[in-house]
Amino acid sequence: xxxxxxxxxxxxLTVAVTGLNANDNPGPGLAVIRALRAGxxxxxxxxxxxxETLEPAIYLRDQVDKTYRIPYPTAGTEALKIRLQQxxxxxxxxxxxxxxxxxxxxxxxxxxxLLQMGIHTFLPSHQQLAQRDKVNLGEFGKKHQFNVPADEVxxxxxxxxxxxxxFGFPLMVKGKFYEAHTALNIADAxxxxxxxxxxxxxxxxxxxxxxxxxxxxxxxxxxxGNVISVIPMRKLYITEKGKAWAGITIEDEKLVALAKDFAKxxxxxxxFELEIMMDDNGSLYIMEVNPRFPAWVYLTxxxxxxxxxxxxxxxLGNPVEEMNTxxxxxxxIRYAWDNIVDVEEFQKLSAFGEL
Amino acid sequence: xxxxxxxxxxxxxxxxxxxxxxxxxSNGIAAEILAYMKSGESEVEIKKKILDHYEVEPNQLERDxxxxxxxxxxxxxxxx
Numbered sequence: 003x004x005x006x007x008x009x010x011x012x013x014x015l016t017v018a019v020t021g022l023n024a025n026d027n028p029g030p031g032l033a034v035i036r037a038l039r040a041g042x043x044x045x046x047x048x049x050x051x052x053x054e055t056l057e058p059a060i061y062l063r064d065q066v067d068k069t070y071r072i073p074y075p076t077a078g079t080e081a082l083k084i085r086l087q088q089x090x091x092x093x094x095x096x097x098x099x100x101x102x103x104x105x106x107x108x109x110x111x112x113x114x115x116l117l118q119m120g121i122h123t124f125l126p127s128h129q130q131l132a133q134r135d136k137v138n139l140g141e142f143g144k145k146h147q148f149n150v151p152a153d154e155v156x157x158x159x160x161x162x163x164x165x166x167x168x169f170g171f172p173l174m175v176k177g178k179f180y181e182a183h184t185a186l187n188i189a190d191a192x193x194x195x196x197x198x199x200x201x202x203x204x205x206x207x208x209x210x211x212x213x214x215x216x217x218x219x220x221x222x223x224x225x226x227g228n229v230i231s232v233i234p235m236r237k238l239y240i241t242e243k244g245k246a247w248a249g250i251t252i253e254d255e256k257l258v259a260l261a262k263d264f265a266k267x268x269x270x271x272x273x274f275e276l277e278i279m280m281d282d283n284g285s286l287y288i289m290e291v292n293p294r295f296p297a298w299v300y301l302t303x304x305x306x307x308x309x310x311x312x313x314x315x316x317x318l319g320n321p322v323e324e325m326n327t328x329x330x331x332x333x334x335i336r337y338a339w340d341n342i343v344d345v346e347e348f349q350k351l352s353a354f355g356e357l
Numbered sequence: 358x359x360x361x362x363x364x365x366x367x368x369x370x371x372x373x374x375x376x377x378x379x380x381x382x383s384n385g386i387a388a389e390i391l392a393y394m395k396s397g398e399s400e401v402e403i404k405k406k407i408l409d410h411y412e413v414e415p416n417q418l419e420r421d422x423x424x425x426x427x428x429x430x431x432x433x434x435x436x437x
Binding site for chain 2: 215330331
């Protein structure tokens with residue numbers, strides 16, 4: 003049974019969220035906010051933390067109460083800390099949920115400083131973050147006996163030919179943080195390498211292609227080897243960027259067991275997403291582990307396990323018990339919608355860094 | 358031949374496999390057979406009902422039955 007928290011009754015709760023880029027390669031921010039609003043109802047204030055002025059969710063004023071721009075991860079932890087202190091002086095944030103892979107390192111690094119400011123987080127450790135990194139995934143699989151497709155990490159294009167000969171085609175070419183391309187021939191592989199290099203830097207990961215059904219699992223680990231929630235979802239509609247545009251919750255004990263094994267092996271703390279390929283024999287391959295909630299995480303709330311709400315409760319030290327039941331057959335179908343915004347709002351965010 | 362226990366069916370012939378997320382639509386007679394299977398009736402009992410209620414030759418029913426069971430098997434809906 004899931005125990006709803008009593009700690010924030012009668013008190014307003016302020017949660018800061020990043021990942022407001024609800025575009026065709028969406029960040030999870032908006033889905034996290036929606037789940038929090040469904041879970042906490044009135045009295046919840048959402049502070050958006052944005053890197054760019056055109057992150058769509060900034061302008062959804064019924065979802066995001068106030069938005070502040072924050073420095074890019076490359077600016078370093080000191081700049082981030084100073085900016086968050088400025089924001090905290092105004093907003094008194096209770097919990098902060100970072101939703102980008104690329105920013106996590108910095109947020110973990112300033113976790114204690116944030117706590118001193120009164121901002122709670124529920125994040126994995128640097129070690130946990132590193133071991134599931136795409137670059138280390140092969141080794142991670144071997145160590146914990148998970149099926150992981152064979153891969154090679156490359157730093158120069160000259161390494162591609164030899165590895166492509168070994169793995170064959172199709173071949174997955176993956177960026178360090180985001181994006182993956184399915185290369186059908188050597189020219190495709192080189193093109194993808196240069197594109198990903200330019201966008202995300204080095205290294206690039208070449209991964210053996212596994213044919214099968216794409217399934218994603220959203221999970222929440224308590225940091226002590228247990229999962230609070232596991233929701234498996236089968237992708238029904240996949241965009242050119244490989245993102246699920248529609249999906250459906252499914253019930254399969256093997257998938258739930260895999261997520262539990264992952265949490266146990268890593269002692270994972272916080273939200274995570276396992277990207278799974280189920281081959282024709284029913285074998286499950288971990289293609290990627292994302293160290294945060296997925297962009298479809300609102301489906302977990304719709305299916306009966308509100309993972310973002312549970313994470314906030316965990317961050318605040320509220321009692322949260324493992325959630326064991328959910329509704330299979332719950333679907334999400336994403337849609338695009340033109341939000342109309344006056345230039346004054348855009349200008350305000352651009353000029354003053356807040357809206 | 359038994360349907361997997363968790364397969365959901367509706368009167369209008371919609372079939373949903375919660376383990377895979379697959380869904381299918383079936384025509385009236387196929388939906389009727391599924392309903393009989395779900396209620397635990399045997400192959401012999403179901404065939405008798407079909408022969409009693411529809412104008413179909415036993416040979417034709419056998420062929421169609423085998424074909425339908427093969428489709429259900431390929432769709433991963435049978436408990437083998």
